[in-house]
Amino acid sequence: MTSGPLRSDGVGSAAALPITVSNIRKNYGNYRALDDVSLDIHSGEFLTLLGPSGSGKTTLLMVLSGFVRPDSGSVRFADREVVLLPPHKRDIGMVFQNYALFPHMTVAGNLAYPLKLRRVDRAKIAERVEKALDLVQLGGLGARRVDELSGGQRQRVALARAVIFEPRILLMDEPLSALDKNLREQMQLEVRRLHDRLGMTTVYVTHDQREALTMSDRIAVLDKGRIQQIDPPQALYDNPKTHFVADFIGESFSLPVTICDGGATLFGHPLHLPHKITGSAPHFLVLRPEKLTLLPEHPTDAAAGINEIKGQVRQSVFHGDSVMIYVAVRDGHEIALRVPHRGKVTLPQPGDHVSLGYGVEDTIVVPATMPVEGGMR
Amino acid sequence: MLRRPATSTQITHLQRLWLYILCGIVLLYLIVPTLLVIPMSFSGSRFLSFPPETWSLRWYKAYFSSAEWRAATWVSLQAAVCTTIVATITGTLAAYGLHCSRLRITKLLSVLLVLPMIIPVILIAVGVFMLFAPMQLNSSLTGIVLSHSVLAIPLVLITVTAGLRNFDLNQEQVARSLGASRPKAFLTVTLPQIKNSVLSAALLSFVVSLDEVVVALLIAGGDVATIPRRMFLALRDEIDPTIASISTILILLSILLLGLSQFLDRKRSK
Incomplete structure (x- = not known):
């Protein structure tokens, strides 16, 4: 398997390294930025660290890059322990939020910088710079000054x-957050394609859950310096393990449930559950608007395999492709239902009483706080 | 325009006349004492006088033909160049370190480093003299360079810190992730971008050393008398217009260097 300059064969395995993070702790004074984080990142994987600000995601990325030295723990690239290795010896590519292009160099000068440090000879540098510019669709712009480029172009130069x-590992710290929405969505796909083409292991930090869902092979959700859950996007969305994850990923509304003998009751009515619940800690039922359906006014018996909830329509909001109907249920709680906008369907009006149904497999019941180690099944 | 406002809200120049006059007076007050020395240097008389009765270049001749003055010039230039090197490097490193550091004592350290600018120079001179005496650094070029560097470092620190404020430290992180060691990243990415402030800091250090008289009076004796020291003594012993001609040369040199530093400053902010 050859790994010529900027591989185009799409074969990734030789080009990537797995990363093993074990028991990383990092405190800033009394503040726990990372609290015993362990994580296996597969070779060639696109893994996203997702979390709100202060969750420790950027600190974890900085530990991987070598700019932050953890208080304890280990980071291995394949079999090599790197936790004490300075950044410039780790051979990792890195893209920052503000691009950080060197304004005193041309575009080509920026691209040549890492090659010059590696003492690649001049003719080869020119050739590889051309190839890299083509790779990010900036062919012919090598002589431009950095400040003559648009935001999207700068981002591409930083990427190239x-x-x-x-590098066999690429780290990205919210690289697209400075771009406007359309460009950001376009660049998400481009970054992912670049990853697939070059095949390196990529760790991507973002606070934007949609971005994470769009781009990742797997997502690690962080909160308060701990990893809450690592799963592929769909598993994370459909089967969140904690209330935090359910709340952070996608749109959802939570209702408190009572746990009894492995079952759950909502406002006194037992719920049909996909599996038994262990423990008796406080739990929430998480309802996603697109998974709810309007049930007919006079139900022909509550069908098996469907849970039902009654309420009164409070407001409906038109979103173009869909209508969100906000429904007040018992005890002052509110949920919402998303109905695709398909012309002549009569929708319930504010004040109407409605019954909403959701399938057993969409009945997500999660603990209010992260379960203690070993208590999770 | 002068009397009638062009728009209903504009303040006329007439209403502002008092301000223009005040500014003019302040500027004159600042410049005139400096400029007086220039005609005096072209005097034909044996004594410093203003206005000169006759004109000649004899005092310029006197300066260039005097071995003493030439020796002092040589010492001053050596001291200024060495001070520039020492103060610029030390001050730049200090500014960089303080800029990167997130320690709580950073502010305290900056104040300590700027202290020589606030303390009366005469106190520094006495202190330096006492400190240098047991080390036998008085009356040595090394001693002059070290003490002038103390006076120049605050200026370097302030100038370079201002330059660093416009620099994005992320760039250095990127350089390091791309394979540059920290010193290499500083030299190839940071320094080229703050070079104009470093250069203007260097020029300021040069001028500080060239003009310094108080410390020099105490410690620059014997073979290592600097120009300002010799001028001061000349002024005391024999009121001889040579010092006027030297002053004129120094003024022109200083204006040139400061002008250059301003020019670099403007280029930096662009």
Whole structure:
């Protein structure tokens, strides 16, 4: 398997390294930025660290890059322990939020920088710079000054600069957050394609759950310096393990439930559950608006395999492609139902009483706080 | 325009006349004492006088033909160049370190480093003299350079810190992730971008050393008398217009260097 300059064969395994993070702790004074974080990142995987600000996601990325030295724990690239290795010896590509292009160099100068440090000879540098520019669709712009580029172009240069020396690990810290929405969505796909083409292991930090769902092979959700859950996007969305994850990923509304003998009751009515619940800690029922359906006014017996909830319509909001109907249920709680906008369907009006149904497999019941180690099944 | 406002809200120049006059007076007050020395240097008389009765270049001749003055010039230039090197490097490193550091004592350290600018120079001079005496650094070029560096470092620190404020430290992180060691990242990414402030800091250090008289009076004796020291003594012993001609040369040199530093400053902010 050859790994010529900026591989185009799409074969990734030789080009990537697995990362093993074990028991990383990092405190800033009394503040726990990372609290015993362990994580296996597969070779060639696109893994996203997702979490709100202060969750420790950026600190974890900085530990991987070598800019932050953890208080304890280990980071291995394949079999090599790197936790004490300075950043410039780790051979990782990195893209920052503000691009951090070097304004005193041209675009080509920026791209050549890591190659010059590696003493690649001049003719080869020119050739590889051209290839890298083509890779990010900036062919012919090598002589431009950095301040002559648009935001999207700058982002592409930063990306090309981070991969031109063919690092086997690429780290990205909210690289798209400074772009406007359309460009951001376009770049999400481009970054993912670049990853697939070059095949390196990519760790991507974002606070934008949609971005994480769009791009990742797996997502690690962080909160308060701990990993809450690591799963592929769909598993994370459909089967959140904690209330935090359910709340952070996608749109959802939570209702408190009572746990008894492995079952759950909502406002006194037992719920049909996909599996038994262990423990008796406080739990929430998480309802996603697109998974709820309007039940007919006079139900022909509550069908088996469907849970039902009654309420009164409070408001409906038109979103173009869909209508969100906000429904007040018991005890002052509110849920919402998303109905696709398909012309001549009569929708319930504010004040109407409605019954909403949701399938057993969509009945997500999660503990209010992260279960203690060993208590999770 | 002068009397009638062009728009209903504009303040006329006439209404502002008092301000223009005040500014003019302040500027004159600042410049005139400096400029007086220039005609005096072209005097033909044996004594410092203003206005000169006759004109000549004899005092310029006197300066260039005097071995003493030439020796002092040589010492001053050596001291200024060495001070520039020492103060610029030390001050730049200090500014960089303080800029990167997130320690709580950073502010305290900056104040300590700027202290020589606040303390009366005469106190520094006495202190330096006492400190240097047992080390036998008085009356040595090394001693002059070290003490002038103390006076120049605050200026370097302030100038370079201002330059660093416009620099994005992330760039250095990127450089390091791309394979540059920290010193290499500083030299290839940070320094090229703050070079104009470093250069203007260097020029300021040069001028500080060239003009310094108080410390020099105490410690720059014997073979290592600097120009300002010799001028001061000349002024005391024989009121001889040579010092006027030297002053004129120094003024022109200083204006040139400061002008250059301003020019670099403007280029930096662009």
